[in-house]
Amino acid sequence: MNSAVRELTYSQAIQEAMAIALESDPRVFLMGEDIGVYGGAFQVTGDLVERFGSERVIDMPISELGGAGLAVGAAMTGMRPIFEFQFSDFATLAMEQIVNQAAKMRFMLGGEVSVPLVMRFPAGSGTGAAAQHSQSLEAWLAHVPGLKVIQPATPHDAKGLLLAAVQDPDPVMIFEHKLLYKVKGPVPEGHYTVPIGKAEIRRMGRDATIVATSIMVQKSLEAAEILQTEGIDVEIVDLRTIRPIDRETVINSVKKTTRLLCVYEAVKTLGIGAEISAMVAESEAFDYLDAPIMRLGGADSPIPYNPELEKSVVPQVPDIVAGIRNLVQGRR
Amino acid sequence: MPTEIILPKVDMDMATGRISKWLVAEGATVKQGDPIFEIETDKAAMEVEAPASGTLGNIIAHEGADVPVGNPVAWIYAAGEAVAAPLKKETVQAATQAAEASPVTQAAVSVERTAQTSGDIRATPLAKRLAREGGIDLSHVKGSGPHGRIVSADIEDAIAARSTKSTVQDIVPVANATEHDARTRAYFEPGSFEELPHDSMRKTIARRLLEAKQTIPHFYVSADCELDALMAAREAINASAPKGADGKPLYKLSVNDFVIKALAVALMRVPDANVTWTENAMLKHKHADVGVAVSIPGGLITPIVRKAELKSLSAISNEMKDLASRARNRKLKPEEYQGGSTAVSNLGMFGVKNFQAIVNPPHATILAVGAGEQRAVVKNGQLSVATVMTVTFSTDHRAVDGALGAELLQAFKSLIENPVGMLV
Numbered sequence: 036m037n038s039a040v041r042e043l044t045y046s047q048a049i050q051e052a053m054a055i056a057l058e059s060d061p062r063v064f065l066m067g068e069d070i071g072v073y074g075g076a077f078q079v080t081g082d083l084v085e086r087f088g089s090e091r092v093i094d095m096p097i098s099e100l101g102g103a104g105l106a107v108g109a110a111m112t113g114m115r116p117i118f119e120f121q122f123s124d125f126a127t128l129a130m131e132q133i134v135n136q137a138a139k140m141r142f143m144l145g146g147e148v149s150v151p152l153v154m155r156f157p158a159g160s161g162t163g164a165a166a167q168h169s170q171s172l173e174a175w176l177a178h179v180p181g182l183k184v185i186q187p188a189t190p191h192d193a194k195g196l197l198l199a200a201v202q203d204p205d206p207v208m209i210f211e212h213k214l215l216y217k218v219k220g221p222v223p224e225g226h227y228t229v230p231i232g233k234a235e236i237r238r239m240g241r242d243a244t245i246v247a248t249s250i251m252v253q254k255s256l257e258a259a260e261i262l263q264t265e266g267i268d269v270e271i272v273d274l275r276t277i278r279p280i281d282r283e284t285v286i287n288s289v290k291k292t293t294r295l296l297c298v299y300e301a302v303k304t305l306g307i308g309a310e311i312s313a314m315v316a317e318s319e320a321f322d323y324l325d326a327p328i329m330r331l332g333g334a335d336s337p338i339p340y341n342p343e344l345e346k347s348v349v350p351q352v353p354d355i356v357a358g359i360r361n362l363v364q365g366r367r
Numbered sequence: 368m369p370t371e372i373i374l375p376k377v378d379m380d381m382a383t384g385r386i387s388k389w390l391v392a393e394g395a396t397v398k399q400g401d402p403i404f405e406i407e408t409d410k411a412a413m414e415v416e417a418p419a420s421g422t423l424g425n426i427i428a429h430e431g432a433d434v435p436v437g438n439p440v441a442w443i444y445a446a447g448e449a450v451a452a453p454l455k456k457e458t459v460q461a462a463t464q465a466a467e468a469s470p471v472t473q474a475a476v477s478v479e480r481t482a483q484t485s486g487d488i489r490a491t492p493l494a495k496r497l498a499r500e501g502g503i504d505l506s507h508v509k510g511s512g513p514h515g516r517i518v519s520a521d522i523e524d525a526i527a528a529r530s531t532k533s534t535v536q537d538i539v540p541v542a543n544a545t546e547h548d549a550r551t552r553a554y555f556e557p558g559s560f561e562e563l564p565h566d567s568m569r570k571t572i573a574r575r576l577l578e579a580k581q582t583i584p585h586f587y588v589s590a591d592c593e594l595d596a597l598m599a600a601r602e603a604i605n606a607s608a609p610k611g612a613d614g615k616p617l618y619k620l621s622v623n624d625f626v627i628k629a630l631a632v633a634l635m636r637v638p639d640a641n642v643t644w645t646e647n648a649m650l651k652h653k654h655a656d657v658g659v660a661v662s663i664p665g666g667l668i669t670p671i672v673r674k675a676e677l678k679s680l681s682a683i684s685n686e687m688k689d690l691a692s693r694a695r696n697r698k699l700k701p702e703e704y705q706g707g708s709t710a711v712s713n714l715g716m717f718g719v720k721n722f723q724a725i726v727n728p729p730h731a732t733i734l735a736v737g738a739g740e741q742r743a744v745v746k747n748g749q750l751s752v753a754t755v756m757t758v759t760f761s762t763d764h765r766a767v768d769g770a771l772g773a774e775l776l777q778a779f780k781s782l783i784e785n786p787v788g789m790l791v
Contacts (some may be wrong), residue, residue: 177594293519322496323493325494325518366518
């Protein structure tokens with residue numbers, strides 16, 4: 036194993052993870068719409084079809100439900116499919132297979148069968164793709180026991196979590212923010228995994244905790260730099276996995292900083308931030324809270340097409356700065 | 368904040384008691400003084416009265432159960448208060464005490480009001496926990512967070528402040544009041560006395576004066592003031608008072624009106640004595656707001672004559688008559704008896720020659736005034752007769768030192784003995 040670290044983009048890191056999986060495990064195959072010759076709607080699969088052939092990098096017809104059914108069946112019979120949706124919005128078409136089949140089989144068949152399926156969902160707004168191609172539906176899937184749901188925020192984690200997902204015996208849903216695909220970061224060569232179900236503290240701080248997911252981790256880090264100039268020291272927890280949640284890391288951080296802001300792009304109402312807030316309020320961290328728990332999430336609105344309106348319905352860096360300023364009022 | 372009902376000690380050697388009967392159901396409305404449960408001793412059953420008005424809730428001691436003396440048995444919730452999990456005993460008692468209507472409470476009251484809204488206290492869970500652990504009464508803490516919310520830093524400040532300042536709770540051992548009372552009662556033959564429960568005014572007077580006498584270093588200066596010139600002036604002024612439509616004179620000055628005015632003018636002449644002590648700074652007042660102790664049934668109250676140095680004697684006289692009459696009917700508004708930098712307490716009408724008064728915070732001084740009486744005085748080696756009144760300033764030595772108090776006394780005496788000085 037080579038531990039050298041280079042800078043890769045998020046999408047290069049995912050492609051490398053898939054290549055390593057294809058090389059090291061003959062059970063692994065990719066399927067999705069336009070992932071072959073075209074290289075994927077966001078060019079994530081790239082030239083993998085040339086390297087591994089169309090038997091293992093399969094272009095499928097435009098039927099998410101049919102494709103998902105094939106993938107679930109293949110996983111149940113011992114294969115390790117990695118299924119790409121063109122847009123996470125189209126998960127709605129495959130819900131029957133994801134929710135009623137993939138998530139349930141292990142339980143309904145007494146543990147005799149597992150569904151080692153990986154599904155990749157390009158998600159989120161910011162590309163001008165309008166209301167039907169810009170949503171963040173991860174909380175839909177995170178509501179279903181039997182699924183694991185992850186949201187890598189860095190190229191390093193995108194590769195490590197995908198390789199962990201391929202090894203996982205259960206269905207793992209990976210939400211990849213479209214704006215992260217071109218973001219660069221250090222990525223070790225070779226095979227490594229990042230544990231599913233473990234959050235990462237991206238920045239240590241004293242005055243408030245931000246629990247962020249996906250692209251909001253980067254925005255929170257930018258906000259933290261601004262707040263630092265005002266003497267406000269923010270701790271940033273990158274949740275990474277939203278099912279199962281790393282309860283311990285979140286609660287310990289809140290106990291330390293006494294304040295919590297949840298930042299996520301998905302619609303605020305009934306989103307992951309609501310779950311984190313309630314989890315903290317119910318925990319022993321309650322008696323450590325020195326301010327109300329706050330959430331910053333997407334507006335109760337479809338994502339607009341107009342680029343300015345599109346920005347306005349999801350949290351931006353100044354919103355995070357303002358949210359933290361409000362939270363630490365009265366602090367000495 | 369809900370008022371706690373505790374199991375009282377009704378017998379000298381009683382460690383636990385048994386509630387034989389609840390007279391009021393949970394959820395019912397009670398008035399302060401209403402009997403709410405019967406307590407059983409080996410001698411008799413006794414009724415226990417509601418310590419406050421409101422809704423009875425959260426009964427945790429049920430009929431027949433043995434309860435240690437002093438333990439809570441239920442709570443009374445004021446209008447709008449949510450029935451919540453029982454609070455710790457000390458917190459509840461201290462808060463109840465602070466929330467009593469307080470006719471002579473001044474600075475402390477306004478602080479409490481800003482921190483509280485309709486009886487609820489807005490505080491973060493962390494602040495509540497730190498207050499609980501540190502024994503801080505949240506009703507005494509002003510919140511610096513959004514919407515006046517009490518945050519942890521406010522509790523840290525309160526804990527730091529407590530180490531330098533003695534607080535009311537330290538002085539009055541409220542928790543042991545029942546036990547203490549029983550010991551006191553035991554000195555007297557049962558039936559040889561009538562027991563009159565304290566009203567809130569009595570409790571406030573007791574608390575405020577105990578705090579004042581124990582926390583303010585008092586210093587006293589006395590002088591005899593000759594009143595003959597003042598009496599003559601008073602007679603002349605009253606004789607020339609114009610008459611109103613009803614045929615009565617428009618004013619009739621008393622000696623006390625001159626005392627108020629002289630004290631106000633004296634404070635203007637000695638401005639360093641017109642102050643209020645705070646831990647971090649001296650508040651130097653621009654006007655002389657003079658409190659005047661008025662005895663009323665069941666206690667006393669100190670309405671304030673504001674900017675008395677600017678008011679004419681007749682204006683002071685008429686204002687005092689109005690304040691005193693409304694004080695007796697308990698009709699004064701809080702802003703009419705809160706504040707001020709000094710006060711006059713006059714017991715001359717009872718023939719008192721000389722006494723020392725207790726400084727009433729936020730004042731730095733108080734003037735105790737005795738009776739004007741004819742005394743033999745020696746002037747230039749000759750014995751003569753003069754009308755003389757003995758006055759004593761009590762000063763808060765933290766704010767007004769001995770020499771400064773003496774200077775104030777000298778200025779006052781000079782004005783009383785030469786009352787024309789008050790006219791300029």
